[in-house]
């Protein structure tokens with residue numbers, strides 16, 4: 001779940017050396033995940049998980065909305081997003 005921490009730590013120690021840059025901005029309750037929108041191309045897609053047993057996707061740029069019943073108890077944002085893109089693309093032919 002919090003694998004971001006190790007990821008950033010690795011980058012930090014490799015590139016920053018002794019300089020400590022506070023780039024770690026992790027909110028523990030909800031991980032801010034932003035994806036690119038297949039409709040408008042902006043990085044403004046937000047994945048809202050576990051909202052009444054369904055996941056929602058909202059684009060903050062063009063207003064695109066999509067929702068789907070959760071297929072697992074702990075859906076991953078990236079999985080929901082992938083499913084969304086899949087359906088979006090196939091729906092548009």
Ligand SMILES: [Zn+2]
Pocket residue numbers: 037038039040041042044059060061062063064
């Ligand atoms: Zn959009």
